[in-house]
Amino acid sequence: MNSDHQADSATGNDTTTQGDRVLIFDTTLRDGEQAPGFSMSRTQKLRMARALADLGVDILEAGFPAASEDDCASVKAIAAAVRGPRICGLARCQASDIESVARAIEPAQKGRIHIFLATSPLHREFKLQMSRQQVIDTAVAGVERALACCDDVEFSAEDALRTEPEFLAEVFSAVIAAGAGTVNVPDTVGYTTPIEIAERFAWLYANVRGADSVVFSAHCHDDLGMAVANSLAAISAGARQVECTINGIGERAGNAALEELVMALRVRSDHFGGLHSAIRTQRLHATARLLSQITSQPIARNKAVIGANAFAHESGIHQHGMLKHRGTYEIMRAEDVGVSRSELVLGKHSGRHALRERLAALGHELDDAALDDVFTRFKSLADRKREVFDADIEAMALGRDPEAVGPWHLSHLHATSHVGASASASVRLSHDDGRVVSEAAIGDGPVDAVLRAVTRAVGHDFSVDEFHIRALSEGGDAQGQAAIRVIHEGRELRGQSVSTDIVEAAANAILEIANRIEHLHADAPPAATVFAR
Numbered sequence: 001m002n003s004d005h006q007a008d009s010a011t012g013n014d015t016t017t018q019g020d021r022v023l024i025f026d027t028t029l030r031d032g033e034q035a036p037g038f039s040m041s042r043t044q045k046l047r048m049a050r051a052l053a054d055l056g057v058d059i060l061e062a063g064f065p066a067a068s069e070d071d072c073a074s075v076k077a078i079a080a081a082v083r084g085p086r087i088c089g090l091a092r093c094q095a096s097d098i099e100s101v102a103r104a105i106e107p108a109q110k111g112r113i114h115i116f117l118a119t120s121p122l123h124r125e126f127k128l129q130m131s132r133q134q135v136i137d138t139a140v141a142g143v144e145r146a147l148a149c150c151d152d153v154e155f156s157a158e159d160a161l162r163t164e165p166e167f168l169a170e171v172f173s174a175v176i177a178a179g180a181g182t183v184n185v186p187d188t189v190g191y192t193t194p195i196e197i198a199e200r201f202a203w204l205y206a207n208v209r210g211a212d213s214v215v216f217s218a219h220c221h222d223d224l225g226m227a228v229a230n231s232l233a234a235i236s237a238g239a240r241q242v243e244c245t246i247n248g249i250g251e252r253a254g255n256a257a258l259e260e261l262v263m264a265l266r267v268r269s270d271h272f273g274g275l276h277s278a279i280r281t282q283r284l285h286a287t288a289r290l291l292s293q294i295t296s297q298p299i300a301r302n303k304a305v306i307g308a309n310a311f312a313h314e315s316g317i318h319q320h321g322m323l324k325h326r327g328t329y330e331i332m333r334a335e336d337v338g339v340s341r342s343e344l345v346l347g348k349h350s351g352r353h354a355l356r357e358r359l360a361a362l363g364h365e366l367d368d369a370a371l372d373d374v375f376t377r378f379k380s381l382a383d384r385k386r387e388v389f390d391a392d393i394e395a396m397a398l399g400r401d402p403e404a405v406g407p408w409h410l411s412h413l414h415a416t417s418h419v420g421a422s423a424s425a426s427v428r429l430s431h432d433d434g435r436v437v438s439e440a441a442i443g444d445g446p447v448d449a450v451l452r453a454v455t456r457a458v459g460h461d462f463s464v465d466e467f468h469i470r471a472l473s474e475g476g477d478a479q480g481q482a483a484i485r486v487i488h489e490g491r492e493l494r495g496q497s498v499s500t501d502i503v504e505a506a507a508n509a510i511l512e513i514a515n516r517i518e519h520l521h522a523d524a525p526p527a528a529t530v531f532a533r
């Protein structure tokens with residue numbers, strides 16, 4: 001069904017054939033990042049892109065360059081720095097969009113331009129106001145324009161699953177004739193079912209001219225909770241590329257979760273006739289946790305494959321069975337997805353070597369300078385806390401986002417709370433330009449008071465849209481992670497900080513946002529990356 005040539009062009013491997021490979025197209029940094037609550041700074045995207053390359057994704061969709069200058073710069077930075085996956089950028093079927101992708105992916109070793117155009121009757125009539133013929137002409141012109149800039153072009157028919165099958169086949173036949181190497185069938189609104197999508201793929205193969213010469217791809221959203229099931233059904237019916245995101249993040253209910261797709265293919269390879277991906281599954285856990293930390297969005301305990309409960313066995317009957325034979329209640333091994341069963345908890349007597357080992361087990365390979373920095377902070381934390389857990393170490397390894405470091409720094413904080421009366425907080429901040437500003441505020445609790453005091457001191461106009469505090473680990477001395485989201489001039493900005501003192505964590509989280517705003521206004525390049533990898 002799929003030509004070896006196309007698969008090779010996607011993987012960049014000219015000596016092997018795709019055979020029974022399913023290409024993993026990761027869109028965490030595009031479809032995932034565009035969902036509310038998941039925005040990332042350029043440095044954070046770069047860090048995530050490196051982790052995705054280590055994970056072994058085949059195609060990495062790094063962003064939508066025409067959407068903003070920030071997005072464009074991020075795609076370019078990833079294209080310049082990340083080796084391994086094919087670096088892809090999204091574009092509408094418009095010359096200016098396509099040219100921005102071409103410029104952004106220019107430094108990549110292997111690039112792809114991904115163009116899309118809606119094909120369903122609803123979109124044609126109400127969004128595009130285009131006839132069928134105009135849709136075909138625009139799609140073909142888009143492919144031709146993209147091919148003039150890049151030899152690897154993917155075409156997506158937005159809302160394909162609600163498009164008349166005959167018309168969809170016409171569009172795909174036309175873009176294949178124009179030179180598209182991958183045709184993507186998005187279930188844009190998460191509307192389809194496994195049986196329906198399998199039938200649609202089979203029908204398309206039989207009715208699209210040139211189907212044999214391209215890779216068919218599935219891109220499923222999770223509005224009805226079927227994105228993974230639908231993607232797997234599409235694979236069974238011939239799709240050899242699936243588009244997915246880490247932790248299933250994405251528009252509305254999200255996209256198909258990469259870790260679930262990959263493990264389903266692996267655990268049930270009997271059912272999928274030996275089809276497999278090239279993902280290094282032992283890196284799944286670390287990659288999922290990295291994304292969770294960067295975005296301050298916790299992973300549900302019961303999340304398949306990577307949730308904290310995924311390999312926990314509480315009930316007596318299950319534990320009894322597991323002791324006799326792990327296979328009684330376990331279909332995959334924790335080690336296969338990178339969950340370490342180590343009981344090791346670090347404390348103040350642990351040395352640099354033990355810390356390095358633990359970091360490596362968690363998927364963080366730090367250079368010597370970064371390790372020194374983490375070790376100093378680890379020692380200081382271990383003095384305050386009896387046991388240092390994995391989540392504490394991960395938070396340290398992640399470091400601070402350079403785009404949120406300075407010019408404001410917290411130099412003093414005092415907060416009080418009183419039962420039955422307002423809480424108060426006073427702060428002193430210093431600015432790199434030499435200013436020192438002191439402010440005080442009262443609030444509904446010490447966290448509210450400190451947020452008000454810092455906001456007043458930095459003099460920016462923003463109101464807190466979302467605020468979360470969660471304990472990173474167990475015990476009364478656990479570190480608290482404060483995560484704040486504000487909307488500033490229409491842009492989502494997030495800050496986070498970790499401390500054993502949650503009021504201090506809240507102050508530093510809001511300060512991160514103030515610093516992001518200063519960086520934006522100054523349009524200054526961000527400070528040097530704290531941890532080079």
Ligand code: KIV
Nearest residue numbers: 116156158159186188
């Ligand atoms: O969901 C969708 O239709 C998309 C396309 C741009 C591929 O994300």
Ligand code: ZN
Nearest residue numbers: 031188219251
């Ligand atoms: Zn999508």
